Amino acid sequence: MTDNVAILAGFTSEIEACNDIGQCLALLVEPGTDYDATFKAWDMDGQQFIRLNGWLWTVEAVADHRKVELAIQCVPPGGDAPATFLFRRNVGRPVREGELVSPTYSSLADLHPWAVANGWAAVPGSWEYRHIAA
Missing domain, CATH: 2.30.30 (SH3 type barrels.)
Structure with missing residues (x-):
């Protein structure tokens, strides 16, 4: 889940x-x-x-200025059109507008084990962290 x-x-x-x-x-x-x-x-x-x-x-x-969103393009089994997985996390510190936050997770398996177990794969280079504006 x-x-x-x-x-x-x-x-x-x-x-x-x-x-x-x-x-x-x-x-x-x-x-x-x-x-x-x-x-x-x-x-x-x-x-x-x-x-x-x-x-x-x-x-x-949790204040909005401490939140970031991670968007990952993922390809389903069979290679159909990619879908975007979104994850929102509290960084634990204030984040300036437009600041890139270093990845907390190193792989899609860390974030979403179910997706990997069911054949989904992250598109290389598609990880995008962004500040969630208040």
Whole structure:
């Protein structure tokens, strides 16, 4: 699964939740989520839905200026027309407009194991990181 599963289900607000022992999670939640109650969220690193007891976590909205989007052109099995895979990630620091962010991932398999397992291949040189404007 990818973050698109959560986005299509309405989990479109990106937050960072940290607890007292220093564990931090990059999450997608539904807009208007009550962080003082138990809530459902999409774990962007674990690629699964989880439930959190909000009172045990400090929640902060992720500012748009820290987000980047990675677009990768991928060819499906059989060599049909390429499709674009999009991944959005929080860089963890402010990003200047137009700044290129060094790749966090070295291969399509790191980002999307399902696609590689099912015969998809990244088009060489097609990785494009871009700043998501506020």
